Amino acid sequence: MKKYRIAVVGATGAVGRELLSILGERHFPIADITLYASENSRGATVEYRGSEVPITVLSEPTAKEARHDIVFFCAGALVSSRFAPIFARHGAVVIDKSSAFRMEPDVPLVVPEVNGHLLKKGLAEGYIVANPNCSTIQLVPYLQVLDDLFGLRSVVVSTYQSVSGAGQKGIEELQRQTAEVFSCRSAVPEVFPQRVAFNVIPHIDKFHPDGYTEEEKKLINESRKILGKPDLDIDCTAVRVPTFYGHAESVTADLERPVDIERLRVAISEKRGLALMDDPEKLVYPTPADVAGRDAIFVGRIRYGRSGADRTRVQAWVVADNIRKGAALNGVQIAEMVIGKELA
Ligand SMILES: NC(=O)c1ccc[n+]([C@@H]2O[C@H](COP(=O)([O-])OP(=O)(O)OC[C@H]3O[C@@H](n4cnc5c(N)ncnc54)[C@H](OP(=O)(O)O)[C@@H]3O)[C@@H](O)[C@H]2O)c1
Structure with a gap:
């Protein structure tokens, strides 16, 4: 060889x-x-x-x-x-x-x-x-499944991104700040713009004049390029959370045609790189702790959106290891x- x-x-x-x-x-x-x-x-x-x-x-x-x-x-x-x-x-x-x-x-x-x-x-x-970008990688295979089956009209994504997304220094900052908070010392931010331990921060990378952050623009522009849909209506809020590994995303998608959820579940489980983890009654849904160290992108909490009786809106929760697949x-x-x- x-x-x-x-x-x-x-x-x-x-x-x-x-x-x-x-x-x-x-x-x-x-x-x-x-x-x-x-x-x-x-x-x-x-x-x-x-x-x-x-x-x-x-x-x-x-x-x-x-x-x-x-x-x-x-x-x-x-x-x-x-x-x-x-x-x-x-x-x-x-x-x-x-x-x-x-x-x-x-x-x-x-x-x-x-x-x-x-x-x-x-x-x-x-x-x-x-x-x-890590948050884009885990999103686009799921969007591609939706688009192939039902035609993607618009997407709204909120991310919950772990500190390892900022590299080794991000991991060390959460470790240090956690110890500081537990010992009643002040946790001074150095890597992140605010204290990240026991907090969530709606700010990743620099702000642009239109109010979006660079991280949000990356997810929007990169998704359009990868899916070959330069005009895709896609919006994003990117949030840093105090987990070490694994990014989660809440994804609301509006489709051209009514969604058949069972068909969607089958397509997710058959799509290379995606794994279905969706049985909420048995507490089965992906969390960053479950996916750390694993290769697949996990999708759960799949359900119809509440707006409109025509079943063209679907909600999902998408989680992956940002250092590994991301x-x-x-x-x-x-x-x-x-x-x-x-x-x-
Ligand atoms: N973390 C994530 O979730 C993630 C996801 C997707 C993409 N990325 C991208 O992956 C890249 C690395 O991220 P990371 O999280 O691994 O960062 P990191 O933990 O901070 O590591 C940075 C690495 O870059 C090296 N480096 C810095 N300046 C250098 C220079 N002038 N010449 C050669 N090497 C240099 C560092 O070497 P020293 O140790 O010698 O300083 C270190 O090995 C970034 O482009 C990041 O955007 C990260």
């Missing part, structure tokens, strides 16, 4: 570490692996399949000299903007988890279960593929499709 020269930029971070563990779990065919991080990690090592791999500090000279087949970027938009084009020019397929290139018209923005057909197969030339796993699945494996 052919093996590939792989690199991970941001290998010391929350997504980078999860990505390494998924590459190992899924036996990705690797000839050699290079782990990049910043100057802060000079001299550090990161474990990959039982071995300690030394960190290479990323710089323009190291990027220009390097020759990789596939490079995963998990280090934020500034690092991607500066270095991803260098690796792509030298022939690597770059799978970028940041927002740097997502909305560029010639960069495919891919959730494999939804629009994997956009990926070029093989490694003949270098190019960039963008991985969507970032690292989606990137590995893209790489698997690029090297010609079937989606699994």
Whole structure:
């Protein structure tokens, strides 16, 4: 079997570490692996399949000299903007988890279960593929099912996003603030704009003049691009909640045609990447605690919306592990499709 020269930029971070563990779990065919991080990690090592791999500090000279087949970027938009084009020019397929290139018209923005057909197969030339935002990735497979069956007219999403969405430093802030609140000390916010422990914050990323946050705009614009529906009527409020892993979303959809809920349930359970978890009378519905560490996107609380007797509105609750399917796993699945494996 052919093996590939792989690199991970941001290998010391929350997504980078999860990505390494998924590459190992899924036996990705690797000839050699290079782990990049910043100057802060000079001299550090990161474990990959039982071995300690030394960190290479990323710089323009190291990027220009390097020759990789596939490079995963998990280090934020500034690092991607500066270095991803260098690796792509030298022939690597770059799978970028940041927002740097997502909305560029010639960069495919891919959730494999939804629009994997956009990926070029093989490694003949270098190019960039963008991985969507975590809250977008878990939403679009469900929206695609709705659209295919009943025609999507409009969508309203409220997100409940865990602190790991802000990376390792977000996880550490919730740990620190929880201890501070329990010991009656003041919990000073550093990463999030307000105290996140024992609180919810309707503010993720910067505000735009129209009152929407950058996170809300990402979900709206990326969903339109991935679904190929540039005029989709979609609205969003993005909220940070004090959970460590797993994002949840309340999704209200209005459809062109009346919804048959049983048909919808069957389609969700048959859609690759989605899992039905919907039996409220037996307390069966997904929560972030259930889905942490799991691959699927879980859908539950499916019911008709109360407005209108024509049954064209449906409510659902969609939950996934933001570090896994929301970032690292989606990137590995893209790489698997690029090297010609079937989606699994
Ligand atoms: N967390 C999520 O739910 C999620 C979901 C989807 C997408 N993403 C995206 O994934 C990326 C990584 O997020 P994360 O949550 O893993 O962040 P994180 O935990 O803060 O990790 C950031 C990583 O980037 C590295 N880095 C920073 N500056 C660098 C530089 N100049 N050169 C090389 N490496 C550098 C850091 O290395 P040092 O340790 O050396 O500083 C660290 O390994 C971001 O683009 C984020 O938007 C995250």
